[in-house]
Amino acid sequence: MSDPLPAPLLDIRALHAGYGERTILRGVDFRVGRGEWIALLGSNGSGKSTLLDTCVGKLPPRNGDVWIDGHSIVADGVAAKRSLGYAVAAERLPPLLTARECLGVHAAAKNLPAIDPEVLALAEELRLAPWLDDPVALMSYGTRQKLGLLVALLGDPPLLVLDETFNGLDPDSGLRLKRHLRARVDAGRCGVLLATHALDIAEHWADRVVLLHEGRLVHEWRRDELASLRAADGGLEAALAAQVAAQVAASG
Amino acid sequence: MFHDALRAFPPPRNDSLGHSRTGKAGIRQIRSGSVPQTELSAFRAIRVRASREPKMLRSAPSFLEPRAAPQWQARLEWRARWRLGRRHPWLLAAAGMLVIVLVFVLWQRLHVEGDALLAALDARPVPVAVVAFLLLWNLTRRASLRARRDFARSWFATTPLAPGEIERTIRLRVSARLAPVLLALLGLPLVAMAASGHSSTRTLAALGLGGVGGLVAGWITGARTPHPSDAPLPRLARTRGVTSNAAGFAALARWPFARWLADANPRLHAQLVAGVLLMLPMGIPPAIALLLVLFTASLVAAWALLQALLATIPNATSWMRATPVSTALFTRALCTRTCLALAAAIVVAASCLVLLQGSTSMVIAFVACALAWCITAILNALAWRHRPARARLERIASGLLLLVLLGGAPWLLPVVLLPIWLRDALRLRYA
Incomplete structure (x- = not known):
């Protein structure tokens, strides 16, 4: 993969990672720049979540390194995580806390003096207000997903890492969120790395789409290619299916 | 009337963390029924609108301990648990009384x-x-x-x-x-x-x-x-090689045993046996030492098996909930083999006691207590299978009760346990 930006927000170099005896990622090289929205596609079990877990410091790499805003996640994890916003998975939110307490605690963990007014305004926009003072345990999956994303936005981090964050969201909230993220990206405030199976997001909202197959990045669609795919018959779905089939055939 | 209620039930104020507080006077007025229902619903609508819209942007919390977020979360969780616990004051009072009686008996x-x-x-x-x-x-x-x-x-x-x-x-x-x-x-x-x-x-x-x-x-x-x-999780590593050809309800019956094997910690068990051997007086005959080790091993095995079954019951319940399997069939399939194995372990332990020249009354008391605890815990887990947290609380309370009775008045055991078993059996049948 070539590097379009001189100073990437996320710089992944020769990354190998896995669990126990299993190696999942095999030499991933990849960059995300400021003002870029990257969609990460791949079959189930291809290593998308493992890649994101390694990027955010939840899983230590076996080889290679991950740099966030110039700081290594291995050698200088605290500094790297200051530039990171990670959407907490719905099942990882503390069930006994209210949504407002979740935001408060996470803001404190990021050493913020207060919950960002912009995040609260977005919560209003996403119609999260009625649940702000309810425990997470009482929330639906979609509401938790919204809360997880709001947690990621606290402190206006330059890099946003999102793992299937749009799953379970109602269409209206999904659209509002996509617009909000796109506006942030276009304003150059952040870069977004989103792992997803939603091809409409990849095709219509992302700047680049990369395909992960068996722990390796095997293909990339740039903005101009995505534009031509939108006009073509079958679009990204057909192109993706063809790529996966080619990879499966190549690996025997 | 409506405006009085509105004044008594003011819009929520925000504390330093942005938490809303409700007017207690208004709640009292509503509970006492002095606010008519029609006015009440209108009032609720106004209050909800007033509280939802501006509150979000008004809240600008400031943190006293910005670097202690995990401790802050722990405190908030304790507060939430306390709020949940306060909904059952009688349960809390009964548990407190039980602990006091236990200390007294001890x-x-x-x-x-x-x-x-x-x-x-x-x-x-x-x-x-x-x-x-x-x-x-x-x-x-x-x-x-x-x-x-x-x-x-x-x-x-x-x-x-x-x-x-x-x-x-x-x-x-x-x-x-x-x-x-x-x-x-x-x-x-x-x-x-x-x-x-x-x-x-x-x-x-x-x-x-x-x-x-x-x-x-x-x-x-x-x-x-x-x-x-x-x-990798030790459990995964230990069960990787375990395969089963069991099908249908036999697979359900095997579940507690699989969990038992997965949770087994041989190093811990070896240390437990070593501890027992260390506590034996010097010069004890090897046969007696062996019997004591066997007694300990069977108790450990029975305890681990019981824990595996208790953990499996809510898991299997949530898994089988959407299937048309009846409660009786589910209970029989899941528990029969495990209960037989449990009984066998208790019999082995009791036989060791007999061979160690234990008195008949002691052996009978041991078997009765072990069976009483197993039956109470299993029935309780089955009765509250849809609510594992409640089942755990009930189990702790039953355990304390059993200890109190054993220490103070063992003859009361059947008198107290039979109604509990009956209640749990009825709940299992009809809940």
Whole structure:
């Protein structure tokens, strides 16, 4: 993969990672720049979540390194995580806390003096207000997903890492969120790395789409290619299916 | 009337964290029925609108301890638990009473038998220290590993918390887990001394030395274990080779056994047996030592099997909930084989007691207590299978009750247990 930006927000170099005896990622090289929205596609079990877990410091790499805003996640994890916003998975939110307490605690963990007014305004926009003072345990999956994303936005981090964050969201909230993220990206405030199976997001909202197959990045669609795919018959779905089939055939 | 209620039930105020507070006077007025329902619903609508819209942007919390987010979360969770607990004041009061009665019964027993217990411990300071060391080492190591693993998987894992703050959080979590054990380990001899009026510095010194050594060793070995999220779960590693050809309900019956095998910790069991051997007096015949080891092993096996079954019941329930399987069939399929194995383990333990020349009354009391506890715990888990947290609470309460009865009035056991079993059986049948 070539590097379009001189100073990437996320710089992944020769990354190998896995669990126990299993190696999942095999030499991933990849960059995300400021003002870029990257969609990460791949079959189930291809290593998308493992890649994101390694990027955010939840899983230590076996080889290679991950740099966030110039700081290594291995050698200088605290500094790297200051530039990171990670959407907490719905099942990882503390069930006994209210949504407002979740935001408060996470803001404190990021050493913020207060919950960002912009995040609260977005919560209003996403119609999260009625649940702000309810425990997470009482929330639906979609509401938790919204809360997880709001947690990621606290402190206006330059890099946003999102793992299937749009799953379970109602269409209206999904659209509002996509617009909000796109506006942030276009304003150059952040870069977004989103792992997803939603091809409409990849095709219509992302700047680049990369395909992960068996722990390796095997293909990339740039903005101009995505534009031509939108006009073509079958679009990204057909192109993706063809790529996966080619990879499966190549690996025997 | 409506405006009075509105004044008494003001829009929520925000505290420093932006939490809303409701007017208690208004709640009292509504509960007492002095606000008509039509006015009430209109009032609610206004209050909800007023509270939802501007509140969000008004809240600008300031944090007193910006670097102690995990501790703050723990405090908030305790507050939430307390709020939940307050909904059941009678349950809390009953549990409190039970604990007080238990302490009283313990005090009475130690008043009578404290001297003998202390004399037995005083005679073996080295084994006492070794057992305390092994116990604390294992518990601390496991608590440390668990705290580190939980933290690595928690939502704080991706936040820029300083390493010192993470260590402090882990230390606090480990201390919270170990506090009850330390309290019991040092509290029991202290209570025995106070009750019997007999001083025993040797036992206290042995417990203190062994305990502190175990704490330090456990902390060091726990911290040096590889990164928890990178290492495979021991359970997965142990069950990787286990395959089953069981089909249908036989698979359900095998579930508790699979869990039993997966949760087994041979190193811990070996240390337990070593502790028992250490506590034996010198020169004991090998046959008796072997019987004691067999007795311990069967008790450990029965306990582990019971725990596996209790853990499997809610899991299997949620898995089978959407299927048309009847409660009777589900219970029979899941529990029959495990209960038979449990009974076999209890019989083996009782046989050991018989061979060790235990009195008939002691053997009968042992079998009755073991069966009573197993039946109570299993029935309770089945009755509250849809609510595992409630089942755990009920189990703790039943355990305390059983201890109180055993220590104070064993003849009351059937009188108290039969209604509990009947209640649980009825709940299992009709809930």
